[in-house]
Amino acid sequence: MGRQQGWFALILALTIASGALLANYGLQLGLDLRGGSQLTLQVMPAGAITRVDTEQLEAVKDVLERRINGLGVAESTLQAVGSDQLVLQLPGEQDPSQAARVLGSTALLEFRAQKPGTEQEMQGLLGLKRQAESVLRSKRPPSALDDPTATPPPPPASLSAEDLAKALTSLGIKVPAGASEVDQLELLLRETNRRILALYGPPLITGKDLTSAGRQQQATGTGWEVTLGFNREGGEKFAALTQSIAGTSRVLGIVLDGRSISEASVGEQFKVAGITGGSASITGNFSAEEARDLEVQLRGGSLPLPVKIVEVRTVGPSLGAENIRSSLVAGLSGLALVAVFMAVVYRLPGMVAVVALSLYAVFNLAIYALIPVTLTLPGIAGFILSMGMAVDANVLIFERIKEELRAGNTLIRSIDTGFSLALSSIIDGHVTGLISCAALFFLGTGLVKGFAVTLAIGLLLSLFTALTCTRTLLRLLMSYPGLRRPTYFLPARQLPPVRSGAASAGAA
Amino acid sequence: MTAMTSVPSPRFRINRHRRLAWLGSGLACGLSLLGLALCWLNPAIHAPLRPGLDFTGGTQVQVERDCAPCKPVTPVEVREGLSRLTLPSPEGERAPSLGSASVQVLDSGRSLLLRLPALDADQSTALIDDLGERFGPLRSSGTSVNTIGPTLGSRLLRGSLISLLVSFVAISVYISFSYSGIFAVLALLCLAHDVLITCGLFAWLGLLQGIEVDSLFAVSLITIAGYSVNDTVVVYDRIREQRRNLADLPMVDQVDVAVDATLTRSLYTSFTTLLPLVALIFFGGSTLFWFAVALTVGIAVGSWSSIGLAPTLLPVFSKR
Numbered sequence: 168m169g170r171q172q173g174w175f176a177l178i179l180a181l182t183i184a185s186g187a188l189l190a191n192y193g194l195q196l197g198l199d200l201r202g203g204s205q206l207t208l209q210v211m212p213a214g215a216i217t218r219v220d221t222e223q224l225e226a227v228k229d230v231l232e233r234r235i236n237g238l239g240v241a242e243s244t245l246q247a248v249g250s251d252q253l254v255l256q257l258p259g260e261q262d263p264s265q266a267a268r269v270l271g272s273t274a275l276l277e278f279r280a281q282k283p284g285t286e287q288e289m290q291g292l293l294g295l296k297r298q299a300e301s302v303l304r305s306k307r308p309p310s311a312l313d314d315p316t317a318t319p320p321p322p323p324a325s326l327s328a329e330d331l332a333k334a335l336t337s338l339g340i341k342v343p344a345g346a347s348e349v350d351q352l353e354l355l356l357r358e359t360n361r362r363i364l365a366l367y368g369p370p371l372i373t374g375k376d377l378t379s380a381g382r383q384q385q386a387t388g389t390g391w392e393v394t395l396g397f398n399r400e401g402g403e404k405f406a407a408l409t410q411s412i413a414g415t416s417r418v419l420g421i422v423l424d425g426r427s428i429s430e431a432s433v434g435e436q437f438k439v440a441g442i443t444g445g446s447a448s449i450t451g452n453f454s455a456e457e458a459r460d461l462e463v464q465l466r467g468g469s470l471p472l473p474v475k476i477v478e479v480r481t482v483g484p485s486l487g488a489e490n491i492r493s494s495l496v497a498g499l500s501g502l503a504l505v506a507v508f509m510a511v512v513y514r515l516p517g518m519v520a521v522v523a524l525s526l527y528a529v530f531n532l533a534i535y536a537l538i539p540v541t542l543t544l545p546g547i548a549g550f551i552l553s554m555g556m557a558v559d560a561n562v563l564i565f566e567r568i569k570e571e572l573r574a575g576n577t578l579i580r581s582i583d584t585g586f587s588l589a590l591s592s593i594i595d596g597h598v599t600g601l602i603s604c605a606a607l608f609f610l611g612t613g614l615v616k617g618f619a620v621t622l623a624i625g626l627l628l629s630l631f632t633a634l635t636c637t638r639t640l641l642r643l644l645m646s647y648p649g650l651r652r653p654t655y656f657l658p659a660r661q662l663p664p665v666r667s668g669a670a671s672a673g674a675a
Numbered sequence: 676m677t678a679m680t681s682v683p684s685p686r687f688r689i690n691r692h693r694r695l696a697w698l699g700s701g702l703a704c705g706l707s708l709l710g711l712a713l714c715w716l717n718p719a720i721h722a723p724l725r726p727g728l729d730f731t732g733g734t735q736v737q738v739e740r741d742c743a744p745c746k747p748v749t750p751v752e753v754r755e756g757l758s759r760l761t762l763p764s765p766e767g768e769r770a771p772s773l774g775s776a777s778v779q780v781l782d783s784g785r786s787l788l789l790r791l792p793a794l795d796a797d798q799s800t801a802l803i804d805d806l807g808e809r810f811g812p813l814r815s816s817g818t819s820v821n822t823i824g825p826t827l828g829s830r831l832l833r834g835s836l837i838s839l840l841v842s843f844v845a846i847s848v849y850i851s852f853s854y855s856g857i858f859a860v861l862a863l864l865c866l867a868h869d870v871l872i873t874c875g876l877f878a879w880l881g882l883l884q885g886i887e888v889d890s891l892f893a894v895s896l897i898t899i900a901g902y903s904v905n906d907t908v909v910v911y912d913r914i915r916e917q918r919r920n921l922a923d924l925p926m927v928d929q930v931d932v933a934v935d936a937t938l939t940r941s942l943y944t945s946f947t948t949l950l951p952l953v954a955l956i957f958f959g960g961s962t963l964f965w966f967a968v969a970l971t972v973g974i975a976v977g978s979w980s981s982i983g984l985a986p987t988l989l990p991v992f993s994k995r
Contacts, residue, residue: 199962204820263820264796271796349761477824479796489960497958501951508947544963545894548970552898555948555974556905559940562947563909566940592912595853596905599846603901606842612834614890615897622901 171646174639182526185533192536197543197617198256199482204263206255207248207478208270219251219472226471228253231270234467238269249612253474263479265460273424273473274464276377277370280408281417285366289418292366293430295334296359299352331355338362363427367420371408373469376401380465382458385450391458392450395465402445409433410441421449423461494547502528505558513565515655516641520561523636527557530628535621545618553625556600560633563589568656575663578653579645586638593633600626685935689987690927696983700868703976707875714878724874725881727889730832732823734794738806739786739817748810750778753787760805762798770798786817793822835893839900846904854911857992862907864988865980869903870896873973891966899973902948906941906981913937914986926990934986945978 198205210219210227224247231253235243244256255270257263281289331351335342338358342351379396397405412419414435421429428451433442453461506524509517531550535542568585576584600622607619644650653662689696711723720726728735757773764770771792779788787806794802799820807813843866847859873896880886913933921929952974955967 202816207824209824262800264800267796353764476795476822479799479820479822481818481820493958493960494955494963497954498951500958501954504950504954505947508943508950512943544891544966548891548894548898548966551948551951551970552901554951555902555944558947559905559909559944562940562943566937566943570936588916592909595908595912599849599904599908600901602845602849603839603842603897603904606838606845607835607897610834610838610841612831614831614894615835615838618894618897 171639171642174635175643178526178636178639182529185529188533188536189529192539194532194536195539195541197541197546198258198480199544200542201258202482203256203258204266204479204481205257206263206267206270206476208253208255208474209477210251210253211473211475213472216472221247221250223472224251224253227474230468230470231255231474232467234269234463235266237463237466238266252477263481265456267476267479269460269463271474271476272464273470274374274461274467275424275469276374276465277422278372278405278408279367279370279420279422280412281366281420282368283415283417286416289363289366289430290416292359292363293418295338296356296363299355299359303349303352303356360427363420363430364422364425367422367427370422372397372401372404374465375468376404377465380462382453382462383448388450388452390450390452391455392448393453393458393461393465394448395446397445397447399445402443405445405447406441406443408441409437410439413437413441421451494544498547498551502554509558509561513562514657515644515650516561516565516568516637519640519644520558520565520637522640523561523632524554524557526636527628527632528554530632531621531625534624534628540620540624541617542621543614543617545614546621549618549621550625553600553622553629556596556626557629557632559596560589560593560629561637563592564633564637565656569661572653572656573661573663578651578656581656582641582645586634590634593630597626597630685931687935687938688931689934689983690931690990693983693987696987700980700984703872703875704868707871707878710875710878710882714881717882720881724878724888724892725886727887727892728790728821728823729890730829730888732793734791734799734820734822736789736791736799736802736806736821737786737817737819738803738810739814740784740810741812741814742785745784746810747784748780748787750780753778753780753789753806753810756805756809757789757802760802762794762801764798773802793824795822831890831893835897839897842900850908850911854915857989858911861985861988861992862904862911865907865977865985866900866903868980868984869899869973869977872976873899873969876972877969886965891963892969895966895969895973898970899977902974903977903980906944906977907985910934910937910941910981910986914989926993930986930990934982938982941978941982945974948974 208231210224212219216223228245228247232245235245235255242258246254246256248254255266257266331348332342335351335355338355340354340358342354376397377395378398378401381394381396382391383394384390385392409419413433414437416432418430418432420427421431429449431450449461451457506521509520509524511517513520531553534540540546564585567589568581571581571584571588572578604619604623604626607615608623611619653659714720714725715723754774754776757776757778760773762770762773771794773791775792777790779790780786781788787810789802791802799822803813803818803820843863847863850859850862877886877888877892881888910933913936914930917929917933917936918926921932949971952967952971955963956971959967
C-alpha cells in the first residue's frame, strides 16, 4: 500500500502545482481565438545576398522591432518563422494597415547633392513633378486616415490632357493604349523621378547618420514636416554638403527608398560654413499620418534587406470571442456527456476515470501555461483527439477488467490483469500517435505545428493518467472493503455464478 | 496471464459479413473518387477539392453592417460599385481590378463576404471605406480582412503532405516490427480509405454546395489519419494476442474472436470521441462547423474501417 500512497501524494502535488500554475500564468490564446491581426513578412534577398540567413533575419527583426515600438501598439509579438519570414501579431482592435505601411518599406534615407551643370533640366523636371503630384493628390479619394483637422490641399494646378500628352512625349514615354489619366500621371511621375535621381551625385549622408527624428506642423502651408537630428559626423557632412551648393541654383535632394521626396535649395547666406547645428527638416508636404510613419521608420533605421508583406489575416475580436465561447460551451457539454456515459457504463471505475480525466485536462492546461503553448483552433483539435485517446485508454482497461470478471476471476486480480493486458494496445496506439506528432512537428508549418504540439503533450499525459492516476485511484478505493464489490464494476447478470474456490484464489 | 482454455465463440463474426463490408467500402471509395474527378473536370474548380483562400491566395474581406433590420443588398449591387472604385496603388504598380470579385451576402444582408485579388493594406482600407459609405454604417469589430499570398497555401499543403508521408513511413516501420509487414500495409490502406472518403465527401460538397476546403481541413485530415491508425492498432493488438492463445484455429476465427472482443471498446471509443465533435457541429462557432464535420465523418469512417476492413482483409492477404 505504501507505493500507492506515494503515487497518490505525487498526483495530489501535481494537481496543486497545476492549479497554481494556471492561476498565475493563465493561457495564451492565439489570434484566431481572441481576435486581432497577423502580418507575415517575407524578407527578400537583394544585391549580393541571394539567400537570407538567420543573421540577416535577426538584423531585419531588430529594425522592425524598433519600428513597432515606435508605433506604440500594445502586446504585439514579432517572431521569426523559418529562415526568411517574420510574423507580427497585433491582438485586439488595432489597425493592421498602418503597421503594414510602416513595416513594409525599407526606409533608406539618402541626402544627395545635385550634379553641377544640370540646373535647367532639373528645373523642368521639378515643375512637371509638382504639377503631376498635385493633380494626382486631388484625384485620390480622401482617406479616413488623413488628419481631419488639416485644411484641404490647395486646388490643383491644372494640367490639361494636351499638356500631359506633350509632357509624356517630351520625356519619351510610350503610353499604353487604354491607360487612364491616373495611370498616365503615374507613368509621368515615375519617369521624372528616374531622371531627377540621375542628376544627383552619390549619397553623402544616409539614415545611419541620424540620432533622432520628429515631426511638426509646417510653419507655412498646411502640411507636416519631419525633423532630423544628425550625429556629430552627420552634422559635419551635412554642413559640408549644404555649403557646396549654397547660393547656386542646384538643389539638395532627399531620397527615400529610391524616390526623391524633397528637393531644397540652400540660400546664399550658408556659403561660408554650410548649415550647421546638426539638424534639418524634410518638408515633403506630408499629411499628419505620413509624417508620423516616416518619423517611426527613420527612428527605427532602414532595413538591411527589403521585406514584402505576403499575408495579412484579421479576425475581428467579436468573431474571436464568439468562436471561443461557442467552442468552449460545445466542448465542455460534449465532455460532460462523455463523463455521464463513462459513469453509467463503467460504474465505479467509470467515475474514477472521470476524476482521472479531469486531472488530465488540468495537467494539459497547466503544461500549455508552462511551456507556453499558444492555443489556436488546430491546437484545440489536437487536444480533442488526445482527449479521445485518453478516454480510449480507460475504456480499453475497463473492458479488460470486465472480461476478467466475466471469466470468473476475483476483483483485485481482474483489475491487475485488466491493466497489464490493456497496456500493450495502449502503448502501441500512443507510440504511433507520437510518431506522427514528431513528423508533423518537424516537417509541418504553422498551423500543423500547433496541432502536433498539443497532441504530443496530450498523448504523453494520457499515458501517465491512464496508467497512474486511474490505477492509483482505483487501488486506493479498493482498500475500502465496502467498495470491493464486482457489481460496482458490471451488472450482476454478467457475473458467473459464484464458486467457492474463486474468492480464496484471488487473495494469493 | 489469462486462463482462457476453452475456445470462445464470438457472438458477432465479422468475417461472415466481409463481402458486404468490402462492397460498402468499395462503393464509398468509388463515389469519393468520382466526386474528386468531377471536381477536377469542373472548369470552375479544376482541382480535386474546391480550394479556399488559403490555397488560392488573394484577399477576403468580411464586413458586418450595423443595422437591424438591414436594407436588403444583392451581390450584383455590391459588385457594380466595386468595378467603379479606383484603389490607391503603390508607385510602379497598378491597382488590381475588382471586376473578378466574388460577393456573398450572408445572414439576410447583415454581413458581406468579398473574395478579391490580393490587396495591400491601403487598398483594403479604401475598399472597406467605400463599402461603409454605400452600405454602412459598419461594425468595426465585425470586420475581418485576410490576405494570403498564393505561395503560402502551397507551402502549407506541401509541408503537411511531406510530414504525413514521413509519419506514414515511420508508423509502418513501427507496425512492421511489432506486428508484421502485412499489418502495416493494411493499416495504411485503412488510413487511405478514411482520408479518401472524407475528401470525397468534401469534393461533393464543393460541387453541390460550393463548400471550400481551407487549412483547417488539412489539419482535420491529419487528425483523422492519427485516429485511424490508433483505432486499427488496438484491434491488431487483440488479433496478435489471439494468434498466440488460439494458435490452432484458422486466422479467420482468430480475427473473429479478436474483433468481437474489441467491438464494444471500438464503438464506445468512437462514441466518446464523437460526442464533443457533434457538440461542436451543433453548438460550435461557424468557423469550426466544417472542421467538426470533417472530423466527425473521418472518425466514424475510421472506426468502421478498423472493425470492418483491416481485420477482414488480414486473413485474405496472410493466406499465402
